Amino acid sequence: MLCKAIYLFYVFVTLAFAESSIAPSRYHGEGFNVQFYAYELGSVIGWESGFFEDFCKICRRLHSPKNVMDINYHFLQHPKNRNFNNIYNSRQTVTNMVVHSYAFFRPSVTGLYTFKLAADDGAQLTVGPMKLPCEFSTKFETETFKLKALKSINDQAKPVVSVNEGLVRLIEGFYYPVNVTSFNLQGNAKLELSVIDPLGNEIADFGSHVIQATFDECDPINELE
DSSP states (O other): OOOHHHHHHHHHHOOOOOOOOOSSSSSEEESEEEEEOOOOTTTOGGGTTTGGGGGGGOOOOOOOOOSSOOOEEEEOOOOOOOOEETTTEEEEEOOOOOEEEEEEEESSSOOOEEEEEEEEEEEEEEEOOOOOOOOHHHHOOOEEEEEEOOOOOOGGGGOEEEEEEEEEOOOTTEEEEEEEEEESSSSSSSEEEEEEOTTTOTTTTTTEEEEEEEEEEEEEHHHOO
């Protein structure tokens, strides 16, 4: 009975949202915007509790590439590797590095999406909460999906990659903020994000399915009514 009630509530919410998706007020192109940070040499802050939620408290801001279509990277530590200091066409050391990528994703179909995250040394993906019209913003709470891939600090110097995956139900036509934060202390560095839609199709070019946009804030007076 409880399962039926939950299902009916989900159907009700989905139908209520069906004609009420919110559109961005300004569009700034496809892809992810990226912010690079550097932190103290040799620091193990990436393994500290709460790092991914407050990673920049002791970090130094570096370059900020815009509209990056592919945020995946893989660098092997080798003195002759010319790309070791080049990521997203931005000259960058990948030692003591934090990379924060962000965009909005608008699902083309409602259902369960599979997100798979691989990282060396670590990364966290968050999806949501969805952008709601003002008339719904105080009536429904939407959750944030989190997925973390973090290798053991004892394996930091080893060629080990942490892999994790999870499912999240997304509703067609709504915009969900997507944030990916990765870090690397030293040595090999890797980030790989893959997405499979509810129909079982891999979204190989995920960067072309996300956008940069501005959404108008709800009028506080309307929110209180």
